[in-house]
Amino acid sequence: xxxxxxxxxxxxxxxxxxxxxxxxxxKDRHTGQVIGVIWSFGHPVLLMSLYAVLFAYVFPARFxxxxxxxxxxxxxxxxxxxxxxxxxxxxRSPAILLTHASLVKQIVFPVEVLxxxxxxxxxxxxxxxxxxxxxxxxxxGNLSLFSLALPVLILIQVIAMVGIAFIFSVFGVFLKDIRDxxxxxxxxxxxxxxxxxxxxxxxxxxxxxxVFNPFSYAVWCWQDLLFYGSIEHPVAWVVFxxxxxxxxxxxxxxxxxxxxxxxxxx
Amino acid sequence: MTGxxxxxxxxxxxxxxxxxxxxxxxxxLMFEKSRHISKQALEDINLTxxxxxxxxxxxxNGAGKSTLLKIIAGTLxxxxxxLEVNGRISSILELGTGFHPEYTxxxxxxxxxxxxxxxRAEVNSRLHEIINFSELNDVIDQPFKTYSTxxxxxxxxxxxxxxxxxxxxxxxxxxxxxxxxxxxCISWMRNLSKKDATILLVTHDSNTIxxxxxxxxxxxxGQIYSEGEPKKITEEYQNLLFGGSENIxxxxxxxxxxxxxxxxxxxxxxxxxxxxxxxxxxxxxNNKAKIKDWGLYDLAGNVLSNMMSGADFKLEMDVxxxxxxxxxxxxxxIKDKRGxxxxxxxxxxxxxxPYTSKTGEQFNVTIKAKMWLAxxxxxxxxxxxxxxxxxxxxxxxxxxxxxVAGTNKIFTxxxxxxxxxxxxxxxxxx
Numbered sequence: 001x002x003x004x005x006x007x008x009x010x011x012x013x014x015x016x017x018x019x020x021x022x023x024x025x026x027k028d029r030h031t032g033q034v035i036g037v038i039w040s041f042g043h044p045v046l047l048m049s050l051y052a053v054l055f056a057y058v059f060p061a062r063f064x065x066x067x068x069x070x071x072x073x074x075x076x077x078x079x080x081x082x083x084x085x086x087x088x089x090x091x092r093s094p095a096i097l098l099t100h101a102s103l104v105k106q107i108v109f110p111v112e113v114l115x116x117x118x119x120x121x122x123x124x125x126x127x128x129x130x131x132x133x134x135x136x137x138x139x140x141g142n143l144s145l146f147s148l149a150l151p152v153l154i155l156i157q158v159i160a161m162v163g164i165a166f167i168f169s170v171f172g173v174f175l176k177d178i179r180d181x182x183x184x185x186x187x188x189x190x191x192x193x194x195x196x197x198x199x200x201x202x203x204x205x206x207x208x209x210x211v212f213n214p215f216s217y218a219v220w221c222w223q224d225l226l227f228y229g230s231i232e233h234p235v236a237w238v239v240f241x242x243x244x245x246x247x248x249x250x251x252x253x254x255x256x257x258x259x260x261x262x263x264x265x266x
Numbered sequence: 267m268t269g270x271x272x273x274x275x276x277x278x279x280x281x282x283x284x285x286x287x288x289x290x291x292x293x294x295l296m297f298e299k300s301r302h303i304s305k306q307a308l309e310d311i312n313l314t315x316x317x318x319x320x321x322x323x324x325x326x327n328g329a330g331k332s333t334l335l336k337i338i339a340g341t342l343x344x345x346x347x348x349l350e351v352n353g354r355i356s357s358i359l360e361l362g363t364g365f366h367p368e369y370t371x372x373x374x375x376x377x378x379x380x381x382x383x384x385x386r387a388e389v390n391s392r393l394h395e396i397i398n399f400s401e402l403n404d405v406i407d408q409p410f411k412t413y414s415t416x417x418x419x420x421x422x423x424x425x426x427x428x429x430x431x432x433x434x435x436x437x438x439x440x441x442x443x444x445x446x447x448x449x450x451c452i453s454w455m456r457n458l459s460k461k462d463a464t465i466l467l468v469t470h471d472s473n474t475i476x477x478x479x480x481x482x483x484x485x486x487x488g489q490i491y492s493e494g495e496p497k498k499i500t501e502e503y504q505n506l507l508f509g510g511s512e513n514i515x516x517x518x519x520x521x522x523x524x525x526x527x528x529x530x531x532x533x534x535x536x537x538x539x540x541x542x543x544x545x546x547x548x549x550x551x552n553n554k555a556k557i558k559d560w561g562l563y564d565l566a567g568n569v570l571s572n573m574m575s576g577a578d579f580k581l582e583m584d585v586x587x588x589x590x591x592x593x594x595x596x597x598x599x600i601k602d603k604r605g606x607x608x609x610x611x612x613x614x615x616x617x618x619x620p621y622t623s624k625t626g627e628q629f630n631v632t633i634k635a636k637m638w639l640a641x642x643x644x645x646x647x648x649x650x651x652x653x654x655x656x657x658x659x660x661x662x663x664x665x666x667x668x669x670v671a672g673t674n675k676i677f678t679x680x681x682x683x684x685x686x687x688x689x690x691x692x693x694x695x696x
Contacts, residue, residue, distance in 0.1 A: 013383070014380075014383075016380055016385055016386050017380035017381065020376065020377060020380055024366070024369075024377075028366075028368075031368060102360070103381070104341070105336070105341055105342075109341075109381050110383075174291060174292070175292060176288065260343035261343065263336065263341050263342040263343070264282060264283070264342065264343075265291075
């Protein structure tokens with residue numbers, strides 16, 4: 001508990017540093033490119049549009065919700081945006097400390113801000129994708145008053161992403177192979193979540209996989225928010241916040257414990 | 267911790283673990299079988315630094331200086347011992363760290379400030395001061411990567427000191443600045459220490475140590491080799507670098523034959539020549555020959571400790587050769603209280619002719635000269651060394667102390683007696 005207060009205190013006193021680092025990271029990713037930072041935001045939007053077009057028009061996806069035939073492309077988009085953000089932070093985490101080795105080793109620097117800024121920098125570009133998804137959802141008539149819970153869901157997602165960044169940034173230092181493991185995991189995990197499937201026609205074996213995949217619960221929450229417009233997966237709304245807080249606390253503990261030895265291993 | 271100690275280090279040690287395979291750390295963790303080689307970077311360091319003190323740290327490459335500073339700064343953890351640090355630390359451990367090469371100097375100042383915990387408003391209020399101190403007004407909006415090494419050092423230093431730290435840690439960063447900037451930094455650090463801030467400084471430059479520090483420490487192979495008054499320590503460090511390659515410390519037989527009187531001095535000049543005390547002189551070398559007897563005499567052979575400026579004198583030493591040496595360089599040097607060599611002469615400087623001596627032989631070295639130094643206290647260092655590689659055979663620092671009088675018509679700060687005559691007269695009107 002003390003640790004949490006310490007961290008909250010750190011983040012509130014260092015928010016200028018964090019925001020400056022986020023700004024730089026987004027800018028640096030695309031230095032030397034013609035439209036530069038626009039890519040950061042454009043990339044998710046383009047990807048989302050691709051999914052939207054594919055599943056709304058190329059493979060028209062329909063399933064029966066009660067007696068009404070519904071287009072579930074919004075459902076796919078909701079899952080995709082959630083997973084893309086997770087995938088982004090997963091693949092970036094192992095490199096966080098390695099790329100900032102000089103900051104860790106050479107100056108008195110609050111190292112904790114590095115995973116936090118990477119998590120924020122991972123999430124921010126999906127703002128564009130989110131706007132697109134909300135637009136699409138409105139267009140398809142899926143949006144409801146329940147969607148006002150969006151900020152809460154974003155907060156839960158941020159906490160989970162920061163936790164992931166804490167854990168894997170440390171792993172990245174001590175076990176450099178984690179980077180490649182994550183790449184494989186990312187490719188596979190897209191299919192192990194209830195994203196691309198017709199919810200009413202999923203084989204039972206997959207349903208079991210979904211239940212055991214921690215990322216599924218996040219996906220279900222986003223789908224409730226953007227597609228169903230009501231709580232269709234009550235379990236997910238309990239599990240996802242719990243998972244998120246758990247990952248954060250575990251991550252923070254791992255990070256704080258290994259902080260002192262980071263300098264030796266970079 | 268008492269209120270006066272800024273840093274207190276007790277039995278501090280640092281062991282690096284070196285793994286030969288990337289899987290080893292993991293395997294070690296799993297099977298608890300040691301798979302690493304330990305490298306003791308620091309061992310048993312004890313050091314207390316008071317508030318307002320400036321301590322210089324010297325040592326050869328790899329002696330552990332940077333490791334020690336990093337542990338104090340908090341970027342590395344020690345593996346044993348205790349460390350107590352009291353106050354806000356600002357450190358300059360490497361040039362331009364935290365600075366991004368693609369960003370301009372100005373942007374980097376903000377970044378550096380944020381890293382040290384300043385807010386944007388605080389950085390803004392100091393921005394002008396920082397840029398002025400760095401003297402980079404013309405290039406501050408150009409990318410950091412276009413700066414020369416010296417300019418990078420200036421910006422790094424200027425940014426680091428803008429927080430007015432309680433403890434400032436500087437690791438060799440200054441040495442790349444030009445002389446003028448170095449001077450500015452040194453006087454800034456002096457002012458800072460007057461405000462009760464503590465400064466730890468790593469440098470190879472003896473001058474910086476003697477002119478700035480209150481105390482100096484030599485690190486050698488991860489341990490504190492010696493610690494004390496800057497002038498003595500810098501001399502010892504020179505010896506460590508250029509002396510014999512064997513274990514030199516055993517060869518320092520301090521004041522074996524005579525404890526010379528020597529003036530203690532302080533950097534600030536406050537107690538400069540008042541406080542005369544008995545101090546042991548420093549002796550070192552590889553012992554292939556030993557200086558046996560030495561002295562400062564008048565031409566009649568009487569021992570001198572005071573003399574008039576302009577008087578004739580001679581310097582003599584007898585040396586016992588204990589091993590055949592064919593490249594002896596030997597002679598005397600006169601230093602002032604600050605350790606500046608004012609005069610020196612050897613057979614090499616005289617006619618570039620190394621002297622050869624066989625085991626068991628004894629030889630005498632004599633220099634006759636006129637004392638043209640101005641009034642003051644001086645010290646004579648005796649030395650025998652190899653000409654080829656400069657390795658020292660027997661050196662006695664400040665073996666003789668003497669004073670000169672008789673130049674009361676010139677400035678008391680004069681260093682030399684130019685045998686000057688003063689004349690003033692009214693010119694005739696045409």
